[in-house]
Amino acid sequence: MFSSYSWGQEEVLWQPDKRLYWRDFKGKVPPGAGAAATTASGISYQFSTSYRGSEMHVDYEVNAFFYPTKSWYKPKICNDVTLVHEQLHFDISELFARRMRKKMATTGFTKNIKAEVKAIYRKTLKELNDYQNRYDNETDYSRNIPQQKVWIQKIEKALSER
Numbered sequence: 822m823f824s825s826y827s828w829g830q831e832e833v834l835w836q837p838d839k840r841l842y843w844r845d846f847k848g849k850v851p852p853g854a855g856a857a858a859t860t861a862s863g864i865s866y867q868f869s870t871s872y873r874g875s876e877m878h879v880d881y882e883v884n885a886f887f888y889p890t891k892s893w894y895k896p897k898i899c900n901d902v903t904l905v906h907e908q909l910h911f912d913i914s915e916l917f918a919r920r921m922r923k924k925m926a927t928t929g930f931t932k933n934i935k936a937e938v939k940a941i942y943r944k945t946l947k948e949l950n951d952y953q954n955r956y957d958n959e960t961d962y963s964r965n966i967p968q969q970k971v972w973i974q975k976i977e978k979a980l981s982e983r
Contacts (some may be wrong), residue, residue: 835885835915841908848893857898860910861891864918868938879930883922885915906963912976917949
C-alpha cells in the first residue's frame with residue numbers, strides 16, 4: 822500500500838542502489854489497519870529564479886523520498902514478496918520525480934512561475950497517486966504474483982531509461 826507525505830518528516834532520498842529493508846519501516850501499525858504494510862513515499866521540489874538581463878533562469882531540484890516514520894508493516898504476515906512490492910512503491914515515486922524534472926526542464930515559465938510550478942507539482946502528485954493505486958489494484962497488493970512480476974519488469978525498465 823502507498824501513502825504520500827510532505828516536508829517535515831524523516832526522509833530517505835531515492836537512489837538507484839538503495840533497497841528498502843523491513844528495518845526501514847519505523848512507523849506504528851495503525852489500529853485496525855487492513856494492509857500488511859504501507860510505504861510512505863513521495864516527491865518534493867524546490868526552485869529559485871535569477872535574471873540575466875531580461876531573461877529568467879530557473880534552478881530546481883525534484884526528489885523522491887521514503888518516509889520511515891510513516892511507513893510500517895506487520896511482521897507476522899509480511900515476507901520478501903511484500904517487501905519487493907513496497908520497494909516498487911518507492912521506485913514509482915522516483916519515476917514521477919523524473920517526470921516532474923522533465924516537465925520543469927521543458928516548460929517556458931512566465932513571471933507567474935510560483936503558480937506554474939505548483940500546478941505542475943499538483944498534477945504530478947495526482948498522476949503519481951493514480952499510478953500507485955493502479956499498481957496496488959493490478960497486483961492485488963502483491964498477492965497476484967504473475968502481475969507483481971509484470972510490474973517489477975515494467976518499473977525496472979522505466980528506471981533504466983534516461
